[in-house]
Amino acid sequence: MLSIHGGGRHGLGSKVGTVLCWIASIIVAAVCISIIGYLLWKGGHSINWRFLTSDPAASLMEDAAGGVRTPMAGTAILTLLSIALALPVAIGAAVYLAEYMNERWWITRIVRIGLETLASVPSVVFGMFGLSVFTLGTFKFLSGSGAEGSQAAFGRSFLVASIVMAVHILPFVIKVAEEAIRNVPASLRQGALALGMTKWRTISKVVLPAARSGIATAVVLGMGLAAGDTAIVWLTLGGSMTMGVDKWWQVGNWIATLRGAGSTLTTFAYFNSPAGDGNSAGAAFGAAFLLVCIVLVFNLAAVVLFRRRNLNGR
Amino acid sequence: MTVRADGAILVAQPGAPSTIDLTERVSSTASDRFMPYLLGAAAIFSGLLVMFLIYFVVQRAWPVFHSEGLRFVTSGGWDTQLEDSWGGASFFGVRELIAGSVLSTLGALLLSVVLGLGCAIFISELAPRWLKRPFETVVQLLAGIPSVVFGLVGLMVVVPFIESHLVPMNSGNVVTEIPIAGSCLLAAIIVVGFMILPFFVTVASDSLRAIPRSYIDGGLALGMTRWRTITRIQLPAAAPGLVAGIVLAAARGVGEAIAISMVAGAIAFIPNLAHGPLYALLEPIRTMAAAIVENGGEAMDVPAMAAALFGLASLLLLLSVVLSLVARWSFGVFNRRMGVVSDRAL
Numbered sequence: 001m002l003s004i005h006g007g008g009r010h011g012l013g014s015k016v017g018t019v020l021c022w023i024a025s026i027i028v029a030a031v032c033i034s035i036i037g038y039l040l041w042k043g044g045h046s047i048n049w050r051f052l053t054s055d056p057a058a059s060l061m062e063d064a065a066g067g068v069r070t071p072m073a074g075t076a077i078l079t080l081l082s083i084a085l086a087l088p089v090a091i092g093a094a095v096y097l098a099e100y101m102n103e104r105w106w107i108t109r110i111v112r113i114g115l116e117t118l119a120s121v122p123s124v125v126f127g128m129f130g131l132s133v134f135t136l137g138t139f140k141f142l143s144g145s146g147a148e149g150s151q152a153a154f155g156r157s158f159l160v161a162s163i164v165m166a167v168h169i170l171p172f173v174i175k176v177a178e179e180a181i182r183n184v185p186a187s188l189r190q191g192a193l194a195l196g197m198t199k200w201r202t203i204s205k206v207v208l209p210a211a212r213s214g215i216a217t218a219v220v221l222g223m224g225l226a227a228g229d230t231a232i233v234w235l236t237l238g239g240s241m242t243m244g245v246d247k248w249w250q251v252g253n254w255i256a257t258l259r260g261a262g263s264t265l266t267t268f269a270y271f272n273s274p275a276g277d278g279n280s281a282g283a284a285f286g287a288a289f290l291l292v293c294i295v296l297v298f299n300l301a302a303v304v305l306f307r308r309r310n311l312n313g314r
Numbered sequence: 315m316t317v318r319a320d321g322a323i324l325v326a327q328p329g330a331p332s333t334i335d336l337t338e339r340v341s342s343t344a345s346d347r348f349m350p351y352l353l354g355a356a357a358i359f360s361g362l363l364v365m366f367l368i369y370f371v372v373q374r375a376w377p378v379f380h381s382e383g384l385r386f387v388t389s390g391g392w393d394t395q396l397e398d399s400w401g402g403a404s405f406f407g408v409r410e411l412i413a414g415s416v417l418s419t420l421g422a423l424l425l426s427v428v429l430g431l432g433c434a435i436f437i438s439e440l441a442p443r444w445l446k447r448p449f450e451t452v453v454q455l456l457a458g459i460p461s462v463v464f465g466l467v468g469l470m471v472v473v474p475f476i477e478s479h480l481v482p483m484n485s486g487n488v489v490t491e492i493p494i495a496g497s498c499l500l501a502a503i504i505v506v507g508f509m510i511l512p513f514f515v516t517v518a519s520d521s522l523r524a525i526p527r528s529y530i531d532g533g534l535a536l537g538m539t540r541w542r543t544i545t546r547i548q549l550p551a552a553a554p555g556l557v558a559g560i561v562l563a564a565a566r567g568v569g570e571a572i573a574i575s576m577v578a579g580a581i582a583f584i585p586n587l588a589h590g591p592l593y594a595l596l597e598p599i600r601t602m603a604a605a606i607v608e609n610g611g612e613a614m615d616v617p618a619m620a621a622a623l624f625g626l627a628s629l630l631l632l633l634s635v636v637l638s639l640v641a642r643w644s645f646g647v648f649n650r651r652m653g654v655v656s657d658r659a660l
Contacts, residue, residue, distance in 0.1 A: 014541035021440055024432025028515075029449060031508055032456040035467050042470075092356030100350055101357065111361030113642065118364040120562065120638035121631060122569020124606045125371065128627040131614060132370040167367075170360055200346040228460030230572040231603075235610050266462045266572075273466050275576040281470065288463045295458045303451065 036292055043289020046282045056241035056268060056283075068287055070243050071268035075227055075294075077158055077257075078237070078264055082165035082226045083219060086173055089166075090222075091208075091215065094177035099203055119171035127235030130164035131155050134236070144259055156238035158258045164236050165229065169222040176221055180214020181207060217305045224298040228291065230266040237262055241271060241278075265291050364635075371631055375624035377617070378406055386625055387412060392582040392600070396609060396619065404618035408626060410582035414599035417585060418502040418574060419567040425507030426514050426563055431556075433511070434518035439544055457512035465576035468505035473497050473577055481596055488589055492598060497579035500595040505573050510563040517562060521555025522548055524652055554648035558641045565637040569630060571603035580608055602626045 050067060057066030093111075101108045134142055135155035143157035184207050192202040208215070244260020245253045263271070269287035272278035378386060381404070389407030399406075433453065441449060477496030485494040525548050533543035549556070579598020582605070587594045600608075606623055613619040 011539065011541075013545075014539050017541050017545065018440060021432040021436045024429045025436040025441070025449060028429055028433050028456070028508075028511065029452045032452045032459075035459065035463070036455070038467060038471070039463065089356045089360060092353045093360040096350070096353035096357040100353065107358065111357055113639070114361035114364045116642055117635050117638045118360075118367070120565045120634045120641070121364065121367065122565075122571065122603055122634060124569065124571040124603045124610075125367070125627045125630050125634070127610070128374075128606060128624060129367050129371050131610075132374045132624065133366075167363055170363070174360060198343065198346045200343070200349045224458055228458070228462075230460065230462040231607055234572070234607055239611055266460055269466060270462045270572060270576070273462075273469060273576060275465070275469055275580075284466055285470075288466050291460050291463055295455070295460065299451075299455055299458050 036296075039285065039288050039292045043285040043287075043292070046286030047289060051283075051286050056263065066241075066283070068265060068268060068283075068290065070248070071241070071263045071265045071287060072290065073243075073248070074158070074237070074262045074264040075266070077262075078162055078165060078233065079223050079226045081158065081162035081258075082169060083173075083222050085162060085166035086170045086222060087219065090170055090173040090177055090218070093174050094181055094218075095203060095208070097174070098178045098181040099199075099207070115171045115174060118167075119175070121168075123168055123229050123231040124235070126164050126168045127232045129167075130160055130232065130236040134160040134163070142259065154261075156236055156261050157244075158237065158260070158262060161233055161237040164232050165226045168229065168232060169225045172225060173218045173222040176218035177211075177215050180211040180218065183214060184210045213305045217302050220298050220302045220305065224295060224302075227264075227294050227298075228266065230270050233264050233267050234270065237264065237267065239267070239271065241268060265294075368631060368635075371624055371627045375621055375628040378404075378621040378625040379628075382406060386622075387629070390582070390584075392605065395622075396613070399613075399616055399619045399622075404622075406618075406622040406625070408602065408605075408622075408629070410584050411600055411602045411605050411626065412629070413584040414499075414578070414582070415568055415601040415603065417499060418506060418578065418599060418601055419564055421499065421503035422506035422510055422567045423560060423564055425503060426511040427560060429507075430511045430514040430518060430559075430563075433515045434522055435544060437515070437519040438522040439540075439548075453512045453515050456508065457516070459509075461509065461570060461573045462576075464505050464509050465573035468501055468573060468577040469497075472501050472504050476501055476596070480592070482592075485593070485596070489586075489593055489597065492581055492583055494593070494596050495579070495598075497577055497598055498596045499578065499585050499599045502574050502578040502599060502601075503595075505577050506567050506570050509570060509573060510566045513566055514559045514563040517559030518552070518556050521552040521559065521648060524555070524648075525551050526652070551651070552648070554644045554651065558644040558648065561637050561641040561644065565634050565641070568601075568633055568637075569603050571601075571607045574601050575604035575608050578604060580604065602630055606630075 052067060052072070053069055054067035055070050056068070097108075097111070101111075133139070135152045137152055139155075139160075140153040142159045142163075143154040145152075145154060188206050188210055189202055192206040193199070197205070238261030240261050241263045243257055243262045245256045247253055248257040248260075265287045269284045269291065270276055272280045272284040272287070274281055274284075276284075278284075386406060387408060389405075390409035391405075391407050392410055395403065395406050433449075437446060437450060437453075473496035475496070476498065480500070481494055481496065482488075529547050529551060530543050533547045534540070538546065578600065580600050581598040582600040583598055585594040585597040585599065589597070603626075606626055609619070610623055613623065
């Protein structure tokens with residue numbers, strides 16, 4: 001039985017509870033702001049032209065850990081390649097889930113359970129999955145041979161890491177894209193169908209263009225996840241900090257670069273943190289600074305896109 | 315809608331980059347017959363990817379499950395076994411790693427649920443209008459910070475703090491098995507607790523907001539204070555949603571590898587409560603996920619070791635499948651309670 005008056009009208013419990021909620025929120029906001037502020041302050045010292053334009057170098061000296069040119073390129077390659085691989089599949093699946101599938105079909109249930117489960121799989125497990133699949137000899141064309149005379153493929157390259165990362169971000173991108181497609185007002189669809197357009201033309205010419213800022217949000221979210229992940233990169237891109245090829249920026253070397261190992265800002269920060277082998281905190285902070293900047297930019301972009309979507313919906 | 319000189323009917327539509335010519339093709343086209351199959355293939359492929367994942371991970375773990383059986387999870391000694399396996403030994407027991415994962419996740423959950431519930435109530439009920447959106451943005455930012463950044467901050471701030479303020483001078487007299495430093499269970503709990511907090515807050519505040527206004531009005535009409543409607547009506551009504559949030563946060567915590575490997579000490583050790591609660595928190599741990607990234611480099615070339623690491627990945631996979639099914643079930647309970655018929659999760 002619910003007692004209505006327990007604690008009194010303006011009871012002590014009410015005030016204490018309200019104050020506790022405020023305190024919890026202030027703690028959380030303070031922690032978040034101080035993490036970002038701390039990194040901007042600490043990492044800002046490490047950022048200079050030399051740090052941005054030189055390659056990582058192995059050194060025991062604190063100041064000689066080299067720069068983040070190849071890790072930055074690695075983050076860019078991995079992020080763009082994985083979203084490029086994931087997006088077509090994600091949009092296709094999102095359109096099907098939002099427009100064609102009947103929620104009562106058993107196959108719909110399987111697909112939804114599969115996607116939810118995929119979204120909850122930790123990224124280390126994706127990394128191990130990548131190593132399990134792409135060390136198979138069949139996939140030598142993605143990463144070159146493994147040990148001398150071995151039948152197995154090496155299993156660590158930008159191509160492998162991008163494919164695994166695409167699988168990792170897929171359920172999240174599908175979810176946001178499907179939401180965006182569902183948020184397109186039914187009146188637009190009905191109008192198009194009433195004018196005699198076929199279902200696919202309605203989707204491709206009316207629904208998808210109307211949902212484009214929501215889909216852009218999905219892209220930004222997926223890229224943010226790909227840029228921020230460490231475990232997949234650490235396992236499937238290898239622990240070497242530099243690119244596998246010397247002049248990797250030359251067009252003729254692009255294929256070899258993509259088939260080779262490398263690093264991203266996240267693995268660079270992990271490797272150079274005092275917990276890793278590089279042990280150069282300054283370099284780790286510099287990379288973390290850049291990562292936080294990327295996160296801030298992507299979040300800002302998502303907020304802006306989200307606002308615009310709301311305006312569209314009106 | 316305009317009619318062009320050549321008879322084409324052009325429709326301008328909100329949100330579309332250009333006008334559409336309706337007369338271009340109105341009958342069923344080849345792409346109309348073909349596209350549903352292509353899109354359906356994309357959807358079914360995405361839905362079944364997790365099956366591939368399970369197959370390829372468990373298949374590689376099979377040797378260790380076959381030779382060790384249940385001993386794989388009930389016996390311990392991971393760190394020494396790892397050293398021995400370079401020489402060809404192939405016994406593995408991951409009891410300490412399981413204990414590390416369970417303890418760090420439970421501790422982190424405790425921290426994030428206590429703080430997160432406060433934040434969720436704040437966002438959905440208490441915050442003044444002007445503060446709501448900035449605060450939600452801050453929580454979103456926290457969710458976007460990469461785990462390696464959490465690990466770095468934990469390693470450079472939390473660990474030194476614990477080492478200089480909490481570790482007693484004579485710790486060597488009490489705990490003789492291992493050195494006590496700042497890298498410990500407590501550091502892992504703090505770091506992972508803040509990492510998973512935003513995921514709980516998002517789900518919890520969404521659940522609180524999904525409760526029909528009439529529930530709250532009913533309570534207020536009966537003379538309950540605002541706070542009592544929150545604690546006696548909204549929280550119980552939102553309970554299944556909160557449970558789903560806790561389960562999703564737990565799945566994150568169990569799977570966190572990088573941050574934990576940086577702050578938890580990387581020693582497979584079960585914190586011993588016999589040393590007292592403070593020492594138990596200050597003792598190092600190693601979790602299943604952390605062991606994979608820490609040992610997953612060159613160790614993958616040794617077949618026995620690779621099988622053991624895939625065994626760990628299989629355990630994590632099993633755990634995340636179970637947790638996601640539990641989360642799905644509690645979302646279902648919540649949606650039915652709120653009168654939503656859809657099968658989709660929140």
